[in-house]
Amino acid sequence: MNLQNGFLLSYLKYGDHDAVLYCFTEEEGFQTYFLKGIYAKKNKKKALLQPLNRLSFTVNPVKGNGICTASRLELVNNYDMYTDVKINTIVFFISDFLNQILREEHKNPGIFSSVAEFLEVLSHHNYQSHLIFLIKILKIQGVAPLSADGKYLDPETGTYSSGLNHQLFTAEISELWKHIMSSQQPYGIKIPVSLRKDFLDSILVYYHYHITDFSIPASLEIIQQIFE
Template identity: 30%
Template sequence: MQVFTNAIVLSKLKYRDNDLIVKCYTEQLGVVSFLIRGVLKSKKGASRVAYFQLLSQLQLNIVYKGNRSLQAITETKLNHQYTSLHTHILKSSIVMFLSEVLSSTLQEEEKNESLFKYIETTLLWLDTHSNYSNFHLLFLLNLTKYLGFYPEDFNTDYQYFNLSHGQFELKKTDRYSISGENLILLKQLMGTTFDALYLVKINAKQRQAFLNMILLYFELHLGSFKTPKSLKIFNQVFN
């Protein structure tokens, strides 16, 4: 079956001497992995490798066969030409970190246009904005809307939030009830947009603490989720 679809690169892995295995999140088919044969053995192939940088946005022509774990691509085009995501050190660190999160959380081979559009548009926002220090926090929080465990938005005046239940609480019920600075920031982020994100003022220590909390939130609600290996490097670079 021939399929034309937009796609976002989640990961790539060298296979044998000259091939790549690339995992993408596609608009039409969900998560799909591809075998790109011979792409590493020629100068002409080098230009094709550049297409498959992490979180690149592509247009793919796919020969899709449901009984295969690795699909074939007949044509690749860039859908959006980033201006800074792969060249700015801080933004490229965000890209590396978020690609690992998305690779861990997006497992389904099914169409989800609203989720695809969310990832596509927010990456374009990041590429074109210079005030983005809290981007990854809002990105992860909003991602939970599409994964099915966004915090319930009533009783937000309560002084605790339970990570396990995804609810605000009047009093602390267990070890997953959070309060203090993380709670304040959670409420701020739930009430903001990416364009207003510059108004959220926190320091590096607070940012790292909230990131650790939101990653725990993912672990509690997604059995397959693992803390990204790039987290330590990300924190070192970003802070």
């Protein structure tokens, strides 16, 4: 048995009482765990199954290629954010996003600490924090754009040039990208509400070009409503 510490990205109910958890752990990166009895009537721990909850749990290894079993589930941090509809929407979107792009990610302290930082910022009602966070992830994974003197960002090459290469990457949007990537305190940058939808769309386009097998998260339509 060993103790693990990780963010819950998603989960599936299995049978009447059990669940399969998909987590990004501090010790081993993306992992899948089988959790017995979480949906039993007397088990109050099922309330912990909230996206991006940071959990500690004991892992019981199995022989062969089976799924490890998790037990003794405990909440590490309680931000109590889920009563805020906007925050709740952002959390579901980011957990959906990470559950897709981190599937092949091994131990990565930079990503793990960035998720923790993002949740702390979001807990203070920074409703644009997910936009900054997604660009920070690109930097950690080494596929962020290369800063240059050009006015327009080309999402396919990740470079700046003097001419418009994609309709979403206007001079204003391209400048925002450059500003966020070069800032020491990117979460303090104010993204105009009028630009947030297009800015998120530009991020999704960039991920499409630079993250293998990337697909639009199912929760996109819901999160776009908070910009309306």
